[in-house]
Amino acid sequence: MKAKITIKDIANELGISTSTVSRALKNSPAISKETRQKVKAFAELYHYKPNTLALKLRSNKTMVIGIIIPEIVHHFFSKIISGVEKIANGRNYSVMICLSNESYEKEVLNMKMLADNGVDGLLVSIAKETLEKGDYNHFKELKDYDIPLVLFDRVSDEIDCDKVIVDDIGGGYKATNHLIDIGCNKIALLTTPDHVNVGALRTIGYKKALEDHKMIVDEDRIVKVDERLDISEQIEKLLNDSSNLPEGIVAVNEIYAAWAVKLAKSKGFRIPEDIAIIGFTDGLISEFSSPELSTVAQHGFMMGELAADLLLDRIQQNKSNEDNFERKVISTNLKIRNSTQKS
Numbered sequence: 001m002k003a004k005i006t007i008k009d010i011a012n013e014l015g016i017s018t019s020t021v022s023r024a025l026k027n028s029p030a031i032s033k034e035t036r037q038k039v040k041a042f043a044e045l046y047h048y049k050p051n052t053l054a055l056k057l058r059s060n061k062t063m064v065i066g067i068i069i070p071e072i073v074h075h076f077f078s079k080i081i082s083g084v085e086k087i088a089n090g091r092n093y094s095v096m097i098c099l100s101n102e103s104y105e106k107e108v109l110n111m112k113m114l115a116d117n118g119v120d121g122l123l124v125s126i127a128k129e130t131l132e133k134g135d136y137n138h139f140k141e142l143k144d145y146d147i148p149l150v151l152f153d154r155v156s157d158e159i160d161c162d163k164v165i166v167d168d169i170g171g172g173y174k175a176t177n178h179l180i181d182i183g184c185n186k187i188a189l190l191t192t193p194d195h196v197n198v199g200a201l202r203t204i205g206y207k208k209a210l211e212d213h214k215m216i217v218d219e220d221r222i223v224k225v226d227e228r229l230d231i232s233e234q235i236e237k238l239l240n241d242s243s244n245l246p247e248g249i250v251a252v253n254e255i256y257a258a259w260a261v262k263l264a265k266s267k268g269f270r271i272p273e274d275i276a277i278i279g280f281t282d283g284l285i286s287e288f289s290s291p292e293l294s295t296v297a298q299h300g301f302m303m304g305e306l307a308a309d310l311l312l313d314r315i316q317q318n319k320s321n322e323d324n325f326e327r328k329v330i331s332t333n334l335k336i337r338n339s340t341q342k343s
Contacts, residue, residue: 014038062120086301107138111138111139131154131156182248186244257279260275261293
């Protein structure tokens with residue numbers, strides 16, 4: 001096995017100081033572009049890797065951040081993880097991934113485990129059960145560990161930290177407005193219980209779009225899906241009332257949208273001729289549904305990048321965990337597919 005090349009080897013080969021090599025590898029503007037290019041080319045040619053252990057000892061950091069997501073099956077969360085890893089790996093950090101499975105207790109246990117193992121910071125999307133309980137003490141206790149926290153997607157204003165969210169109100173508005181534009185008058189909504197803030201915000205956007213078009217907000221067309229019960233039975237109620245049958249459905253995630261498509265087709269309805277359906281999250285379910293689902297793209301990869309950048313900036317710049325918290329909002333856009341393209 002070949003010996004690993006070091007910064008000193010690069011410096012000797014190029015006839016420059018080790019500090020110049022180090023700064024060039026970090027892309028410091030204090031080093032000329034020509035020198036940076038030479039150093040990086042040499043390092044790449046000989047597969048230079050930084051001495052991670054030395055970095056850890058020098059900085060008194062583990063060079064590991066933790067991320068807790070509610071579930072892995074959603075395309076949205078997997079894209080977030082990809083964005084986090086891109087930024088973290090680019091800064092020589094590793095990522096530990098945990099699942100809360102929407103459980104308050106598991107979220108608390110995961111946070112304790114990560115904190116006890118000395119992660120340098122935490123990224124968390126809050127579990128549904130935690131939002132329902134409204135108990136955020138485990139987040140507030142992170143200050144005692146001096147561990148920076150960034151919340152993403154599902155957040156709470158009761159927790160003081162940096163946050164990255166989607167413009168959920170705007171997304172709900174755009175989805176509903178699109179159905180209105182294609183001629184839908186009776187528009188239903190498949191959303192979450194009120195304690196899940198992303199669903200609640202998308203509901204606000206849905207209602208605002210209807211109100212802006214002088215259309216009635218019919219609470220009978222709003223289904224707040226309780227995932228602890230049979231999802232199909234709850235959605236099916238919309239399709240059984242022939243006197244109030246929706247011409248369009250906005251679903252706050254792609255799973256609810258796919259359920260709506262399946263149930264509507266099983267009852268003989270044509271999509272989109274009889275019922276147009278649009279969901280959230282541009283994932284594989286939306287792409288390979290039949291017909292392909294129109295969707296509100298939430299840009300999960302970008303969310304992961306922004307959240308990781310916020311966390312690592314706070315870690316590496318030794319920012320205080322007390323103030324100057326940032327709140328970044330990601331705009332959504334529509335991807336129109338066959339489920340809403342009326343001929």
